[in-house]
Amino acid sequence: MQNPFENPGFSMASLTAAINLIPNRYGRLEALNLLPAKPVRTRQIIVEEYAGRLNLLPTRAPGSPGTVGERGQRKLRSFVIPHIPHDDVVLPEEVQGLRAFGSETEMEAIGGVMARHLETMRNKHAITLEHLRMGALKGQILDADGSELIDLFDAFEITPETVSFELGAGGTNVKAKCSAVLAKIEDNLKGEFMNGVHCLCSPEFFASLTGHAKVEKAFENWQNGAILINDVRAGFTYGGITFEEYRGQATDANGNTRRFIAAGEAHAFPLGTVDTFATYFAPADFNETVNTLGQSLYAKQEPRKFDRGTDLHTQSNPLPMCHRPGVLIKLTSA
Incomplete structure (x- = not known):
């Protein structure tokens, strides 16, 4: 058969x-x-x-000429x-x-x-x-x-940058923190360009951000607070950064659940680049x-x-x- x-x-x-x-x-x-x-x-x-x-x-195929690099380091x-x-x-x-x-x-x-x-x-x-x-x-x-x-920071000999938003303090200028993030990204584009900055947040970071007094006030001024009755977890823009709650997780071979973003953390990156990613x-x-x-x-x-x-x-x-x-x-x- x-x-x-x-x-x-x-x-x-x-x-x-x-x-x-x-x-x-x-x-x-x-x-x-x-x-x-x-x-x-x-x-x-x-x-x-x-x-x-x-x-x-x-x-390149065997026998073909190689690419020519620019002079310099x-x-x-x-x-x-x-x-x-x-x-x-x-x-x-x-x-x-x-x-x-x-x-x-x-x-x-x-x-x-x-x-x-x-x-x-x-x-x-x-x-x-x-x-x-x-x-x-x-x-x-x-x-x-x-x-x-792979540790990309070690491979490229770069010191990783971290911005503390201090969301536990009601008087923190969150917009100034966003500006600091934008400045760090723009300084490191090295000739590349972008059309925006996105930030994937752990649920804990997202809750602290949206619950901050300065951010809540901004919501009230936007469409008379209509955003407060909607689910904003899909992402909202504040201080030039689009924040989005991210709950990615999976289990490994031993059954341990691994969160892709640690509690209380978020990660910002540019959008619209040509060859950065x-x-x-x-x-x-x-x-x-x-x-x-x-x-x-x-x-x-x-x-x-x-x-x-x-x-x-x-x-x-x-x-x-x-x-x-x-x-x-x-x-x-x-």
Whole structure:
């Protein structure tokens, strides 16, 4: 009896196309499109810094001329792109007797089982990518267990900036604190431009900010206080910064819940930049993907020993990157 998974519809190319078509329903940073995807052909990227301006060095075919750097002091930094594999299995019980359902063919029915598995796996990759991207906005990219993968501030030899909003004191000039954040970001753009500043806040920071006497007064003066009866957690602009409550969290392999933003903290960053943010995707470690441009996700399947099911393998090789970590400002409520 022919194994249905040998059909070309379940090849690496077909499954990879299928998992990339599944929409990413998780991630505020995905919705903001702050760190757009940039596929690369290698497992490493090299970032060049020249006079404060950072440029990614493109790959070239063997024998072709290299890019010409500008004269002056330059620094090259190399970053290894993380490899994130995830496996699952389609058991015989899941596909047994599927031909009897309605008018579906066997391949259509098995394709539905495969699609359900791919969607679950895709969602796990999505929340993992959100975690990595949030780390890039904080300047410290962490693994699932909380260990450090890359400290961008150390890599770029930059001292991280923190602004204490002192929200516990009723007399604090919150607008002046916002101006200080804007000034720090603008000073570190290094020739880049922006069209605004966004700030993702922990629930504790957001509550302290909106409950501050100076901020509440501003709400009353805006549309006669109509904003006070609405849900402003989606974001409001005050002092030139759009503040938004962010509740991103996930559990690790041990069942521990990890919040993406610590209690009482917030993180501000510029919007509308050209090349300050990116998410680099490396190719999978398959024979078929050697020297190809990386995709956000890959999927592949093979039969188990004695044909006792089908192993399903997915992987992603992402590296969210901020090329100018100086524009990443941490805010604290204390």
